[in-house]
Amino acid sequence: MTSRSVILLKLSPLLVPFTVIFTTGVFLTILQSLGLFMPIPFEGRLFSSYAALFRGSWFYVNLGFSLYCAFVSAVLSVVLGTFLSYVIWRLPPGMQKLSVVSKVPLILPHIAVAFIVLMFFARTGYVSSVLNHLGMIESSSDFPAILFGGNGLGIILAYVYKETPFVMLLVTFMLKKYDHRQIETARMLGATKRTTFFRIVLPFLLPVINTSFIILFLYSFGAFDIPFMIGESHPSMLSIQVYNLYFKRDLINRPQAMAILVVMFAFSLVFIYLYSRIAQRIDIRFRKI
Amino acid sequence: MTKNIVLSILLIALFVFPLVVLFFYALSPGWRYPDLWPTALRLDSLRYVASQRAKLSLSLLSSFQYSLITVLCTFCMCLLPASVFARVEFRGKRILESLALAPALVPAITFSVGIHYFFIKIGAADRLIGIVAVLTIFSYPYMLRSLVAGFLAYGAEYDLCARNLGASLLMRVFRVDIPLLLPSIVAGSTVVFLVAFSEYFLVFLIGGGTVPSYTGYLFPFLNSSERSIASLLTIIFMVIPISLFFTIDRVLEHAYHRWGMTT
DSSP states (O other): OOHHHHHHHHHHHHHHHIIIIIIHHHHHHHHHHTTOSOSSOOOSOTTHHHHHHHHSSHHHHHHHHHHHHHHHHHHHHHHHHHHHHHHHHTSOHHHHGGGGGGGHHHHSOHHHHHHHHHHHHSTTSHHHHHHHHTTSOSSGGGSOOOSSSSSOHHHHHHHHHHHHHHHHHHHHHHHHTSOHHHHHHHHHTTOOHHHIIIIIIHHHHHHHHHHHHHHHHHHHHHOOHHHHHHOOSSSOOHHHHHHIIIIISOGGGHHHHHHHHHHHHHHHHHHHHHHHHHHHHHHHHHHHO | OHHHHHHHHHHHHHHTHHHHHHHHHHHOTTOOTTOSSOSSOOOHHHHHHHHTHHHHHHHHHHHHHHHHHHHHHHHHHHHHHHHHHHHOOOTTHHHHHHHHHHHHHSOHHHHHHHHHHHHHHHTOTTSHHHHHHHHHHHHHHHHHHHHHHHHHHSOTHHHHHHHHTTOOHHHHIIIIIHHHHHHHHHHHHHHHHHHHHHOOHHHHHHHTTTSOOHHHHHHHHHTSSOHHHHHHHHHHHHHHHHHHHHHHHHHHHHHHHHHTOOO
16 A cells, blocks of 8 residues: 555545535535425526525625624634733732633533523623612613614623633633743833733734634634524524524525525635635734844 | 732633522522522522423433533544644645634534435434534544644654554554543543533534433523523533533543653
């Protein structure tokens, strides 16, 4: 056997399930979006589900809403997670152990995190109770509609709560490899605390920040659990629109649900490609400095 | 110093306080808006959950079962490929490696809805095997990354040395690689277990409600006005993984001690 076939053989435990399940799954999604391989015969033309999708306005509204929720929650989680892990890392070693409490949302499932957001930010939730006691609102109806207000705030809050610890985990792991003395040198040379963070530490963390941004953005863009529990119906995340078309309506709507999934899939691939290209370029510029 | 205290209070307020509120909700079904503290503690929800213990433990065990099998599957699937990605240089490696991570990056709904139809055709839908298959594909990239990092942490010379001394492939895997990889195996397994154990949508889609799961059991309560029971069930949900990780930690410490390895 040549070494190439040995490599292939050793990779096969991964490549076979990958092809059989992942590739087949994507392939079937694409086929069904065209009206092929359907449980019942589909009467439209090959691309009619796409045409119907792009003609209606809900798709664009929901796409925009999904992008907005995913973007805002990913940016907030990355910023908050990086900031928290940096300040914890600067603490004396004994106090660093405190960061173990941030593991709580990592263990909780998404639906439970959504429940906690519901408990705190609903009109009759805990935050509203506190404001009531402080005399800032008269009754629960004065509390702003954070949940189900049509602005996605509830979804964003839940994602930020769930994802910030994930960023902290990755960033802290990176910081453990970082040489403290670089910071001391920068400070001795007269850099302010802010300059030190933005010019010395942040460029070092950038690769892991980029990775976590890609993961979190795409996850919130396509995930189902949280919007299913605390999302509004109009506008809704794309995953919910797919669910409604796939499970709640006639089989005739299935190609359209699949067409949305194909668009989401294609978007994810393009996003990963473009983002890593841009990140690479920014990284090179930082290295030059 | 004051800054440190402010930070500690912030961390506790963000991550511990919600659990405290959950705990009090669980013990106080009569807690009404706008009380800041429960007025009376009652054990109603505890009694209700105790009366449902057969259904509850069935769903817990089922979740536990498919999560553990998923961990095992991802491990068997990734061990050899991870050693190749870490040790061998070949053309197309970078593309293949990033392609292998795709299932964790692209939205899981895109391939799982497509595969659902295939599973119905081959009779894997509504069954444990279908759930394990989809969860494995969705979560193996975490295992792969972790194992590749583990292989990179020690040289190929260990393996070579064992081979020179006449160890067979199986012996090398079990006596050299697995002990040295143990920290990465534990890290990867932890993530895969958590992902599988807490997943709601994929289990609901492929399992179709016939395979019991704890998230499936929990969901109707979370979505109802029964906040007290929902809080209690959420707390139970947290206790399981935490005690599992704690036990593993203890066992590993013991094992390392016996093998004379230090972490």
